[in-house]
Amino acid sequence: MAIPDAQTVTAVQHWTDRLFSFRVTRPASLRFRSGEFVMIGLMVRDDKSGKDKPLLRAYSIASPSWDEELEFYSIKVQDGPLTSRLQHIQPGDQIILRPKPVGTLVHDALLPGKRIWFFATGTGIAPFASLLRDPQTYEDYDEVILTHTCREVGELQYGKELIDTIRSDELLAELIGDGFHEKLRYYPTTTREESPKIGRITDLMRSGEAFADLGVAPLNPETDRAMICGNLAFNLELKAMLEEYGLEEGANSDPKHYVVEKAFLD
Ligand code: A2P
Numbered sequence: 001m002a003i004p005d006a007q008t009v010t011a012v013q014h015w016t017d018r019l020f021s022f023r024v025t026r027p028a029s030l031r032f033r034s035g036e037f038v039m040i041g042l043m044v045r046d047d048k049s050g051k052d053k054p055l056l057r058a059y060s061i062a063s064p065s066w067d068e069e070l071e072f073y074s075i076k077v078q079d080g081p082l083t084s085r086l087q088h089i090q091p092g093d094q095i096i097l098r099p100k101p102v103g104t105l106v107h108d109a110l111l112p113g114k115r116i117w118f119f120a121t122g123t124g125i126a127p128f129a130s131l132l133r134d135p136q137t138y139e140d141y142d143e144v145i146l147t148h149t150c151r152e153v154g155e156l157q158y159g160k161e162l163i164d165t166i167r168s169d170e171l172l173a174e175l176i177g178d179g180f181h182e183k184l185r186y187y188p189t190t191t192r193e194e195s196p197k198i199g200r201i202t203d204l205m206r207s208g209e210a211f212a213d214l215g216v217a218p219l220n221p222e223t224d225r226a227m228i229c230g231n232l233a234f235n236l237e238l239k240a241m242l243e244e245y246g247l248e249e250g251a252n253s254d255p256k257h258y259v260v261e262k263a264f265l266d
Contacts, residue, residue, distance in 0.1 A: 003043055004054065006094040010069055016154045019123065020087055021062065021073045024095060032101035033108065034065050034134040035127045035227070037261075039098040040072065042085055054096050057082050060126040060229070060261075061101065064133035070097070073126040073158060103127070104259045105227045107136055109250045111257065113225035115143040115216070119201060119238055121230030122150055125159050127261065128229065132166055138175035138183055141225070145185040145214065147201045149230070151192040159188060185214060202237050219245040226258040235260050 007024040014020045032038070041056035063071035076087040089095065105127045110116075116137065118128040125148050131137050137144055148159045163186045166172050176184045189197045189204065197204075197213070204210035211218050219226065219242060226247065228238050239249070242258050250256030 007097045009093045023069045030099045033106045034130040035105035036101040036103035062126040062129040109259045110225045114223040116141045117226040118146045119228045124230035147187040149201045156188045221246045228260040
């Protein structure tokens, strides 16, 4: 039986025993805004009917809108309905990709500002991997700060390589500038393994340590914009903190100071 909305896997990379990324062909007609997500999945045998049915989950597109292919970054859950299977895909395999991108983590949902913060935990970095490779991000802001909190050092590798790739990309490097005046700031932290910066970003902001390290003032609705993507507890805690700083939540139809989206887990 033909798979509906099939796309072909072109590359797979395993980062840790819990994380992998993969690239697939892009439907010629698919247009999306950096930061949006689509539904992707596999055909899975339904125990009751004995028939194959699509099993789909929301995945942020990690690649920028100018890329010829689409990239995704995923957790592997050993007994997860989708990711227990998806983690075994190989180049040449087909997946389902519904070409209907949506999402709140888009530039259109924010008012103009001077500095944008991308706050991520775990696989929540995926939409920012798209936004950080979008020239508009550097055209719209004087400063772009990515914070990424993970349990272990190995879980930071995808983000670290992303930042290296951006800094060595000819076009993006020109927009970002170099050395002392570079617009792009990267602030990785771990919570359960030694690394140069230990602690949850929320705690590091509360104590003032993160702002001191970065040499910036605490968030201010006059200048700062933010996007949040991580586990539910993180999203809620950081959302409350941003509200305390005076930032208000925006939407596509009503742009304001910050937007939030949960990472989609199996
Ligand atoms: P911690 O190890 O202290 O729980 P997970 O893999 O469970 O999704 O977590 C990813 C990262 O997010 C971990 O480093 C975790 O820290 C951190 N985290 C979990 N909850 C919160 C929260 N409410 N605020 C900030 N960071 C959090």
